[in-house]
Amino acid sequence: MNILLAGQTFSFSIKLTAGLFLFLRWWRYRRDSLLFWAFFFLSSSVSIVSEIFGFKTGVPIFQALGVSFLAAGIVSFLDEEALGFPIKSLKIAAFALPVTVSTYVVLYALLHSLITSKPNPLYLSYGISGIFYATTGAIFWTVRRFYPRTGTILSATLVAHGLHKMDYPFLRPVEWFAPIGFAIGALLNMIEVLAFVKMVLSERFEYVVPEDRSLLVRKGVFLISPGEFNNYVEALSDFPVLAFARRRDLPEAWEVHLLTTVEGAGNVGPTQLHRIIEKTRSYLAEAHREEVIGVVVIESLEYLLMYNDFRSVLKFLATLSDYVVLYGGMLVLVFDEKSLEERQLKTLRQVLNAGGTK
Known part of the structure; x- marks a missing residue:
């Protein structure tokens, strides 16, 4: 369990640091995407604190809130970069999300007994947040044209992290896997933070001023x-x-x-x-x-x-x-x-x- 706590503490530290860093960048550049992403990392860090101190309802609530801020930040970012919202991706998401969520709930209802005799709906809501987490990562694939390397890495990591969150309801009760799961999560958190920071510090991101670009x-x-x-x-x-x-x-x-x-x-x-x-x-x-x-x-x-x-x-x-x-x-x-x-x-x-x- 020491490994588990170490992974949680590490994830909390880097997410809190990233949230504060992005908030300071927002204070300087006033880009809405920076503010939303700052709240995304801060909400995710509070979710980890909830896990550490046993506040079980806080885990899915702040996970869902974090995903909401993540999605809002990506939509704002696409608008600021004059990319426009990818309608094709929106159509796919509109069709696939309801089916995916329903299928996921059914699978959990059918398979939970293979892992634990006590299904936990709070864990299930955490996994559903992972579905939307992965979806926002797929939408972020649109920015790879202007941020080819960082955009690709960030999109792939968000998708992978979303898929990893989806295994939470099934594998969180498994004692031997919990430390491994949190170690994987900590690694993905680190890659996400580094990719976000690298993109935010790039010349292109710093130079684009939303109001000027939207006017031009x-x-x-x-x-x-x-x-x-x-x-x-x-x-x-x-x-x-x-x-x-x-x-x-x-x-x-x-x-x-x-x-x-x-x-x-x-x-x-x-x-x-x-x-x-x-x-x-x-x-x-x-x-x-x-x-x-x-x-x-x-x-x-x-x-x-x-x-x-x-x-x-x-x-x-x-x-x-x-x-x-x-x-x-x-x-x-x-x-x-x-x-x-x-x-x-x-x-x-x-x-x-x-x-x-x-």
């Missing part, structure tokens, strides 16, 4: 000035933007195609509007499959107008706008409004149903 990344077509474009470059420096530009000093995370008459890998000629359309369609379709808002930037619209008449460029932009609507993306056109006649600017806004950022 929106579905539709937007006309902005070169000065405003600098704000986009700074705020979306680590966002996978597709850009067609004259500038060369754009973020490395962007897929940039230079607009130039000089041939070269990735370069696009000013009269090759069909290539821009095809690349944009492909990019937005992929972003749509990944359930994120794809951002396409055309910088220096004036350059295209030097080689094409206004009517041709307008038709070209209208086609891009149709793809933006079809795939739920965002198109940013960067140019000086003074370079167009007032009638042309008005027509441009009407055809594209475009807005500004002000």
